[in-house]
Amino acid sequence: MSETIPKCLACESAATKFWFEKTNAHGCYPISRCRDCGSAWVYPRPTEAVIARFYEQYNRHPSDLSIDDLFARVLQQERDYPNSTIDAARFASRCRMLTRGNRFLDVGAGYGFSSRAALDVGFEVTALEPSAVSREIVKKLTNITAEPSMLTREFVAVHERAFDVVLLSQVLEHMLEVEAVIDQLATLLDPSGVLCLAVPHFASAISRLQGKGDMFISPPEHVNFFSRSGLEKLLLRRGFVIVKMETVSRVDVQKKLARLPLKPARNVADRTVRAIFSAMDAIKTGMFLNVYARRA
C-alpha cells in the first residue's frame, strides 16, 4: 500500500506510509504517516459529501435546549473550566504585541471566546462561523454578527490584505485542502500582518504515549495531525516565516479530578498535573501547538 501514498502533506517528504485504519462511529478512515516529520493525515481524503454530512449532524442544535439555555451552559462551563478564555487571552495578547494594526479575522470562531478576547485588547473583529447555533452564541457573547461560512473564494477575493491578524484556532486540522487554505490566509493578511494558528500537537508527549489511540485522531472531524516540524515546514513552503512557536497543555483536569473524594488529594493531583504540563510545554512537547507567523 505504501507506493500509493502521496508525499507528506506537511513537509512534502516522499517517506510516507500507511499507518493504520481508524474506525469509529463515523466510518473507517485509513491514516498515513510521514517518517521524516512525523505528521499524519487521513488518506484517501474523505469526500466533501462525507464531511458535509458529518457537520450537519455535529452542528445540529439539541431540540430540548433553547439558545438562552445553551448560552447559560456555555458561560457556566467556562466559569468552571476557563480553558477557552485563557487560550483566547493568550492569542489576543500575543497578536497585540506583534502588530499595530487593528483588523482581526477569527476564522471558525466557535462560541466567540477568541473574538471577545481580541475585542478586549482593542482589535476590530470579523468572525467567520459556519454553525448557526454557534453564531447565535457569538452574538450573545460579543455582539458580533459572524459571517455564516468558513473561508470561501468570494470572501478571500474581496478581503485581500484586509487583516492585520488572521486566527485559526483548532481549525486547520479539519481542513481537506491545507495548502490552499494557507495560501488564502496569505492573501487575506496585510504584508505586515500576523497569522496565528493553533492545532492539536501530534508530536506531543501525550500523543506519543497514546499512539494510534491519540484522542485527536477523530476523522472525519480531524483529517490532519501536525507535528511541530511538519507545520513549520508547511508554513515556510507557502511563504511564511515563524515568529513564535509554543505548545500549550490543558485539559479539563479539575473536572476529572473532581471525582477524587478528598480535597487534599485533589490539590496534590492538580499540582502534579500542572507541573507535568509546565515541563512538557517548556520543552515544546505540550498538547496544543500555537504558531505565530508573518509573510516572508
Ligand SMILES: [Zn+2]
Ligand atoms: Zn512530513
